[in-house]
Amino acid sequence: MLAALLYGQEDLRLETVPDPTPADGEVVIEVGAATTCGTDLKVWRRGGHAKMLKPPTLFGHEAAGQIVALGAGVIGWNVGDRVVANNSAPCMTCFFCQRQEFSLCTNLTFNNGTFAKYLKVPALIVQHNLLSVPAGLSDAMAAMTEPLACVLHGVARSNVKPGDRVVLLGDGAIGLMFVAALAKQSAEVFLFGGSDSRLDIGKKFGAAKTFNYRQVPDLPNLVRDLTDGWGADIAIEATGVPSAWETAIACVRPGATVNLFGGCPRDTTITVNTEQLHYNELTLKGVFHNTPEFVRAALALIASHTVPFELLISDHQPLKNLEQVFQDMKQRKVVKVAIVP
Structure with a gap:
């Protein structure tokens, strides 16, 4: 099959590799659509990722499609089922998993390789983070489950209360998803x-106000003007970008929470x-990744059609x-693109 492999900084190659075969507990899906992500862009530009992958490796981590092969011992799934596979799953047994801090799992199983015709899904992901795609939901829409799950995890860690005034720095797909979840x-x-x-x-x-930061000479001062002189209750x-982390901290009131979500x-x-x-008793939080709870919540939110998430998909393109x-x-010509192998 044709697949994308990342070899290093902005070194992405399309190569013919063997079709995957599932081992015990694994499944193989035929990718219907794989969506690009800001994380993919960062990994491509930087040539690697501290947690998810090390080149050379198959590339891409958001996909939905149809099961075409089952490994021995797989229960509850059938060839032909439409599914979305999260790109990771916790081990459920380590120090952090025992405390239900699943995003900190020391044995987190990651999976890459969605930019290809077929994707092999590891057994732990099959057990904990492989979900059925609801009828009427496209593969491209379902593929956005993983980033939205990260966002929902981020919102939950931000101590949001109704009426809170939240500064959101960043208008990429993740930032826009945060707007929807916060609204x-x-x-x-x-x-x-x-x-x-x-x-x-x-x-x-659902953003109450939007600003092009290029037209804002003093962003923290503007935020104070918007919040009766105090600053935001929460900044995300x-x-x-490290300088944006510092800006986020400068935008909040005493007692606020700052969610440092973007990986630098x-x-x-x-x-x-x-x-x-x-x-000022500030709470600074680094928030990473997602958990099985939020993977399910994300797919349910997308399938509810209460937010026009389709606006995030700028285009559909073939793998070539x-x-x-x-x-x-x-x-920055596109937000997300659905790659159709």
Whole structure:
């Protein structure tokens, strides 16, 4: 089969590799659609990921399709079932899993390789994070379950209460998903991004106000003007840029929570004012990945059709155009693209 392999920094190659065969407990799905993600873009640009993969490796981690082969011992699934596979599953037995902190699992099983005709799904993911796609839901829509699950996990860790004023930094797919999830919690969301077309999607997802940060000379001061001089109750950073982490901290009121969600490049650092952190009783949280609970909640939210998540899919392209798709993502011409093998 034809598959995408990542060899290093912006080194993505389409190669012919053997069709996968499922081992015990595994399944193989024929990919109906694999959606691109901001994480894929970062990994492509940086040439790797601290947790998910090390080159050279099969690439891509969001996909839905149809089961075409079952390994020995697989129960509850049949050839022909339409499914979406999360890109990971916790072991359920380690120190963190025993405390239900599944995103911190020390043995987290990751799976990559969605940009291909077939995807082999490891046994742990089959057991814990393989879900049926509801009738009437397209593969491209179902494939967005994984990033939305990460967002729902992030919202849950942000201590959101109805009426909270939330600053959201970043208008990528993750940032826009955050807007939708926060609006569902009756939060007042102030979205900052660099693309007017993406900010328009943010409005449709429920943002109370949107701002092009290029037109804002002093972002923290603007936030104070929007919040009676105090600052936001919550700030969520969804860009993965260290300076934006510092901006998020500068935007909040005493007693606020700052969710540092966007993964920054390895070995980067930020500066935090210790007086502000201590005397303002700030809560700074790094939030990573998802859990089985939120994988299920994400698919249910997409299938409810209460949020027009289809607005995030800018285009559908064949696998042979994947390199150009990443170039377009790099230039912010598209949000997400559904790759159809």
